[in-house]
């Protein structure tokens with residue numbers, strides 16, 4: 001049993017409840033009471049004095065290519081076309097299992113350090129992603145990426161189906177789903193085939209849709225339908241869907257969405273790759289959405305708090321209205337993303353799964369604060385994340401990651417050099 005002594009709780013709705021003792025046992029919040037209330041049962045094995053700390057649910061990242069932390073900074077200040085076709089996809093084509101494993105560890109380290117307790121990953125090399133997730137203890141929803149246009153597409157879909165079948169019961173912290181890369185890389189019937197495979201196994205899907213204006217225009221030109229309409233015709237909206245981006249979602253697309261269609265919005269990537277304003281901002285209030293980071297090669301980080309911060313500021317700035325997107329609304333959006341994982345996380349209340357962050361706001365970055373939610377949203381960084389807990393287990397403790405980060409960093413630097421020396425290969429797909 002772990003006791004968090006005398007904390008101020010920040011709820012998922014952004015309310016503050018002071019002087020709370022929180023008892024954690026078996027991965028769950030067993031008891032919350034007024035501080036000092038006697039509690040029966042075994043004495044805590046670990047007590048953290050939270051008298052000057054805040055406790056909130058963990059942060060969730062709804063769209064990440066976690067392994068791409070190995071590519072952080074490799075392609076800067078280039079167009080999206082150059083970024084994909086001349087840089088990322090050629091380098092990725094020569095990625096090894098060791099690269100994927102090390103890159104995923106790097107990404108997980110960054111997330112845990114920043115209070116991210118759960119991430120929805122979309123990448124290939126899924127065996128390595130799974131291994132890194134299990135070893136570190138983060139909660140992860142893994143969607144192995146499938147391209148529908150490569151010569152080995154059928155073998156790849158069979159491989160992914162087998163992987164999912166073999167690992168779907170591995171751990172309560174791991175969930176799996178199908179990850180068609182996008183509508184534009186899954187031409188013809190391939191999108192419907194992948195959706196079918198997901199339906200047969202009773203699983204959801206996670207894919208990129210309508211990231212840029214060009215993608216929507218080309219989809220209309222080639223198929224007469226928007227990317228969302230193509231997914232509808234493939235049966236995709238019969239299943240729970242996690243849409244990465246949807247920046248260029250149209251008014252007509254909205255009618256296609258289900259109650260279990262979620263968007264992962266990643267504004268830092270859109271700003272860095274100049275993806276345009278898109279329709280998302282206007283339609284946001286009618287969508288289920290939370291935030292994602294995309295890969296660190298495009299967004300520069302997998303710290304989802306930064307994306308939420310940028311979303312609020314971008315909307316205020318562009319619409320010339322500082323009252324838009326107040327901090328509490330953004331906090332609730334961040335917390336809403338827990339629903340995608342279906343793990344009973346996202347609330348600090350009895351019986352909730354204990355995925356949480358202990359914040360120290362008495363640091364140079366956040367002092368003097370007046371409301372902890374706005375301090376976190378607009379001023380906090382990883383130094384304010386004192387502890388990160390997933391399912392009752394501390395993965396960051398008193399400011400230090402549990403995983404051996406210096407070893408991960410050494411391996412990553414060696415692999416980064418090897419990757420540059422090996423050079424670019426031939427991309428399997430074209431953006």
Ligand SMILES: [Zn+2]
Pocket residue numbers: 063065208244294295
């Ligand atoms: Zn992405």
